[in-house]
Amino acid sequence: MEIDPFIFRLSIFILSIFVGYYVVWSVTPSLHTPLMSVTNAISSVIIVGAIIAALAGSSSNIFEGSNIFGFLAIILAAVNIFGGFLVTQRMLQMYKKKKK
Amino acid sequence: MISVNLSAIFYLISGILFILALRGLSSPETSRQGNYFGIAGMLIAIVVTFLSVGNFGTGFIYVLIFLLIGGSIGATIAFRIPMTAMPELVAGFHSLVGLAAVFVAISAFLKPEAFNLGAVGNIKLASLIEMSLGAAIGAITFSGSIIAFLKLRGIMSGAPITFSGQHIINLVLGLSIIVLMFYLCKTQLDSLFWTIVAISFLVGVLLIIPIGGADMPVVISMLNSYSGWAAAGIGFTLENTALIITGALVGSSGAILSYIMCKGMNRSFFNVILGGWGATEQTLSSTSKEQKPVKNGNADDAAFLMKNASSVIIVPGYGMAVAQAQHALREMVDVLKKNGVKVSYAIHPVAGRMPGHMNVLLAEANVPYDEVFELEEINSDFANCDVAYVIGANDVTNPVAKSDPQSPIYGMPILDVEKSKSVLFVKRSLSPGYAGIDNDLFYRDNTLMLFADAKKMTEEIVKSL
DSSP states (O other): OOOOHHHHHHHHHHHHHHHHHHHHHTSOGGGHHHHHHHHHHHHGGGHHHHHHHHHOSOSSOTTSHHHHHHHHHHHHHHHHHHHHHHHHHHHHHHOOOOOO | OOOHHHHHHHHHHHHHHHHHHHHHTTSHHHHHHHHHHHHHHHHHHHHHHHHHHOOOSHHHHHHHHHHHHHHHHHHHHHHHOOGGGHHHHHHHHHHHHHHHHHHHHHHHHHOGGGGTSEETTEEOHHHHHHHHHHHHHHHHHHHHHHHHHHHHHTSSOSSOOOOTTHHHHHHHHHHHHHHHHHHHHHHOOHHHHHHHHHHHHHHHHHHHTTSOGGGHHHHHHHHHHHHHHHHHHHHHHHTOHHHHHHHHHHHHHHHHHHHHHHHHHTOOHHHHHHOOHHHHHHHHHHHTOOOOOOOBOOHHHHHHHHHTOSEEEEEEOHHHHHHTOHHHHHHHHHHHHHTTOEEEEEEOTTOSSSTTHHHHHHHHTTOOGGGEEEHHHHGGGGGGOSEEEEESOOGGGOTHHHHOTTSTTTTOOOOOGGGSSEEEEEESSSOOOTTOOOOGGGGSTTEEEEESOHHHHHHHHHHHO
8 A cells, every 4th residue: 555645745844843943943042033034034935836826727817816816925925035035134244253 | 847756856955955044043154154045945946836837928927027026025125124123024024924825725725726636626635624724824824923013013002902701712713713624624615715714814813912012022933933834734735845844944943932932931832822911910010119219320320330340241121122222332332342341242032022133133233243142151240240231121130030939020030130240220210121020120239220211321321431
């Protein structure tokens, strides 16, 4: 009997939680704000789903029913991707060491 | 058009790049490189999605246009936003992830064939569970973050909003979402799906309104976590590894941050989430208020004390952010350092309105990060320090947390400010902090109260130095 692909995805999910657990504990507390903004940016990889939704079906009428939700999600996710990475970059640029 | 297997490998690569992005944040030196890994991961995910859909007609042009519209809005916000507004920005961004998850779930429900999930009215059972979970968590994240945003922005009062039966209502609504999901799986009715989304929006609002302003660090971290779980839910629906990995990373990251914040207040997660802490205590303390003598000082006294000290520890809090005093503070420290005074900064885990809030503000004012210390690193140094300069912090310095088991903040780890030879306390009035309890430190012999706005007082001190 074959293993359901769902189990594989579940394994990836659970292993990633463990990876996340150890990686995040090693983040220095002074960078907790950039951590939040960058996790924000990467969770916008949900744009992948938005693109599939927007391009679904025939391209004759792209603004019908389900596609419009895809396009709206693209805007929201794009705001987050650009905003999240850029604001993180701006913050990280400010963290400087003592000038000796 | 590229094969499903090839695109799956690319999604895995982008997931790994996201892990490296978080890994980079373990030190400021590697963090910038980490951010580039994150950007690369995102780029790969988007390009691979275009290639795997393989539809480069007019739809593709529209997608690019919408992407650029959103992107330019995001970029403008990122460049314009002042650092003091970072907590509300993060809350606002969380709401967008939440809403995007809801929208993707809706379109998957309306057009399951586009995602290989079956047909309308006959969606695969597992997919239906995953997409309704993703939509519900996304909706809670969205409306909860909006409330958090309004509270942090000051559009809505930061005071907890409580009413009787609140927790029961939340419980009933939460259970009804689960019951509706069960029936949705049996009947596949649209109306059930829409009801789940609507109730979830309501739950998000109800969940956040009873939580007060100073508990926002926990709320923001929690919503961060939720946005991750919502993304993971959608990732399962779309069978997309990048989204599953990212969702799990973000979900656990937010959960760890909430845990750290709760520990910083010595409160359980449920205690914070059930809310209403500040509200009940405030009435208690005002009745038992007695007049005690305090020593009142001015900028000259403070300047004299600090100039003659050999070491000074600065304790910033939310008040510094409100008064935007970080630049004035850095100037003051520069003058002190020129006079040979050793200066360091002590940050309490829950200082400010989000994790790491104080560190970002100090970094903005060009304070080198190796002069800024966390509670555990610096707490023993207060005993050997001449002056502690408390600017805009209150509850996190209150010695009552160590001495009085009756106090609501008993057991909360605090900065041992009272051990330093003298304490300068910049504060606008004697009013209690968020926890609503009097700070014993105000009435000590070695405490000098500086009643003024944090920024004005610091500027005056700079002048008299």
